[in-house]
Amino acid sequence: MSTWDAVWAGLIHILEPTAFLYMMLGIVISSTLVALPGIGSKTAIALLLPLAFTLDKFEAICLIVSVWAVSNTANSITSILFAVPGGSGSQATILDGYPMARNGEASRALSAAFTSSALGGIFGAIVLAMSLPVLKPLVILLGPPEFFVLILFGIAMVSTLSGKNKAKGLVIGILGLLISSVGIHLVSGIPRFTFGNLTLMDGLNLIPVTIGLFAIPELISLVASGSSISKMELNNLDSGRRQGIRDSFTHWWLVIRSSLVGVWVGMIPGLGSSVADWFAYGHARATEKGAEETFGKGDVRGVIAVDSATNAKEGGSLIPTLAFGIPGSSTLALVFGGLLIVGVKPGKEILTTHLDVTFSFIWLLIIASVITSLLCIIFIKPLAKATQVRPTLLVPVICAVSVVGAFANSNNFGDIIVMATFGVFGYWLRLHGWPRPPLLLGLVLGPEAERHLWTSYQLYEWEFVLRPITGSLLILLILILGWPTLKALFAKLQQGERV
Amino acid sequence: MSLTVSRTVLGLSLLALFTYTLLAGLDMPFRASMLPVLASSLALPLTLIAIFFEWKTDNTVKTQADDSSGDLAVSASEVSADAFRRVRYFFVWFTGLIACAHLLGFLVGLPLMVLIYLLAQKEPLKLSIFLSSMILVILYGGFQKGLVLPLPEGVLTMMLFGA
Incomplete structure (x- = not known):
């Protein structure tokens, strides 16, 4: 299949009526769920994954990818209206979005955010498409040892960027790898860590673990905080939409630069949305005319920079995911896990014989971004009202849906117990600052890591770590992990010399 | 149970878990044991380091600085x-x-x-x-x-x- 055939076929796949319908369903549900207080994109994806498994390949792709691709867009609503970040990627939006809302320009800020989001999404998708010719030969060059180290690299990167105590992230990432090994080992037939339990014999499924790890702790957090943002005043949302849309196009150069920042951040596994938004905000503040005086006081450029970067990041993060099978973030790990289950396997195949699937992703990023932004602009008021739903109404309803979602995965009541157990464990981890996302990444990448580890060992024994690319990656990984310690050591030595 | 005790119990539970997976892994055939043994051997010292750094820092409730991975910080109202x-x-x-x-x-x-x-x-x-x-x-x-x-x-x- 030539590249142009693949581009066309990719578009046709998602324009099939049922596939398109599932994309629309994904967009509406994702935007609504993300707008609800305390429900993040991971919860939204986890709750929808059981539905995806009943669909055919392209319908499932449309549902899963659209839910993920648009999850950053509606995040801006609570940031702008109430100064409460809707997700980690919308924290910097508060800096200028909230002052705009207080100045009576809420609608303008929201429209600018949604439009920039769409433009950023399109830019990210274009960069992804342009990177494919470079990625193809690169992926073919790599063998099992390189892929094994790349998986470790991906888990370590997500782990190390999770707080001051980086060891915590690494421990949880490794725990994810170990959890992936629970069940009967497919090759040797040996049961591992099953304790004779039938549910554990099949291994721990992604859906109940994810719902438990992410949805339940968020619900507990809603219960614990005991308050909602519903008491806050809803600012004027009637005028300023057109101005907001115009702003994004007037500052097109800022949109492109911020999107580039987003794509760059997305391409590096581990750097998440919040890094993209702060980087883009910092870049805009440093380069825009008069920004020093106006940023932080309600400058629309601050909103535009952040929102174009956070959505462009998604296209960038698909580059390592599709090429090397390394999800750039925990949300993408969930998407990746879902895609594996519906039969889409990233790597060589998806860039060569199944290139149409890759272009479906690209088209989805473009079309879903545009449709979501349009819907968000049109339905600003209902979405803003959704943010004010009382947690007491949300908690029992989402809990009930979570129970069915966990069960639907394998029609096994044991999966509900798995979900509840991981729910309590996830709350415990969150309470003490142990990051949960590396666990998910370890769980999703574990089987691939084990396969590549064994093949590498069979081919080269332990000497596989000495191969040029593998060795270089390992050294790079050690340097990245050890750099803070080395820096502190050098600083102490320098202080000692001065004394 | 106070937060400090809960935090210590969590660290020690992870330590016990990795010790178990290492020992159980060593009893498995080589091919099935590769990942569990390798992962547990790495996790044990890392858990000790993580617990050590936790103890070194003060006992006040720390919020989670995990925003890069998609988590928002634990607010003070959640730990009252x-x-x-x-x-x-x-x-x-x-x-x-x-x-x-x-x-x-x-x-x-x-x-x-x-x-x-x-x-x-x-x-x-x-x-x-x-x-x-x-x-x-x-x-x-x-x-x-x-x-x-x-x-x-x-x-x-x-x-x-x-x-």
Whole structure:
């Protein structure tokens, strides 16, 4: 299949009526769920994954990818209206979005955010498409040892960027790898860590673990905080939409630069949305005319920079995911896990014989971004009202849906117990600052890591770590992990010399 | 249990878990043991380092700086005595939800427990009944009929009324 055939076929796949319908369903549900207080994109994806498994390949792709691709867009609503970040990627939006809302320009800020989001999404998708010719030969060059180290690299990167105590992230990432090994080992037939339990014999499924790890702790957090943002005043949302849309196009150069920042951040596994938004905000503040005086006081450029970067990041993060099978973030790990289950396997195949699937992703990023932004602009008021739903109404309803979602995965009541157990464990981890996302990444990448580890060992024994690319990656990984310690050591030595 | 104790228990539990996986892995055939042994050997020293750094820092409640990975920080209101009381009630209700689903079946147990939660939270009766009915509609219409997912009957209802 030539590249142009693949581009066309990719578009046709998602324009099939049922596939398109599932994309629309994904967009509406994702935007609504993300707008609800305390429900993040991971919860939204986890709750929808059981539905995806009943669909055919392209319908499932449309549902899963659209839910993920648009999850950053509606995040801006609570940031702008109430100064409460809707997700980690919308924290910097508060800096200028909230002052705009207080100045009576809420609608303008929201429209600018949604439009920039769409433009950023399109830019990210274009960069992804342009990177494919470079990625193809690169992926073919790599063998099992390189892929094994790349998986470790991906888990370590997500782990190390999770707080001051980086060891915590690494421990949880490794725990994810170990959890992936629970069940009967497919090759040797040996049961591992099953304790004779039938549910554990099949291994721990992604859906109940994810719902438990992410949805339940968020619900507990809603219960614990005991308050909602519903008491806050809803600012004027009637005028300023057109101005907001115009702003994004007037500052097109800022949109492109911020999107580039987003794509760059997305391409590096581990750097998440919040890094993209702060980087883009910092870049805009440093380069825009008069920004020093106006940023932080309600400058629309601050909103535009952040929102174009956070959505462009998604296209960038698909580059390592599709090429090397390394999800750039925990949300993408969930998407990746879902895609594996519906039969889409990233790597060589998806860039060569199944290139149409890759272009479906690209088209989805473009079309879903545009449709979501349009819907968000049109339905600003209902979405803003959704943010004010009382947690007491949300908690029992989402809990009930979570129970069915966990069960639907394998029609096994044991999966509900798995979900509840991981729910309590996830709350415990969150309470003490142990990051949960590396666990998910370890769980999703574990089987691939084990396969590549064994093949590498069979081919080269332990000497596989000495191969040029593998060795270089390992050294790079050690340097990245050890750099803070080395820096502190050098600083102490320098202080000692001065004394 | 205080937060400091809970934090220590979490660290030590992880340490015990990795020790177990290492020892269990060593008993497995080589091919099946590769990942568990390699992962546990790496995790044990890392857990010790993580616990050491936790103990070195002060005992005040720290918020999670995990925003890069998609988590928002734990707010101060989530770790108050009142918050923990609410969480305890939630755990009791959640256990009841799962137990009810098992005993009474999904179609009866889940809407019933949603209704109980809403009424306990002093939500208006009409709204509570409406939301519980919506759950029933989603379960029956969406999952059982739409997705052709056979939702299980309750153990208790089976005993009392048969299949």
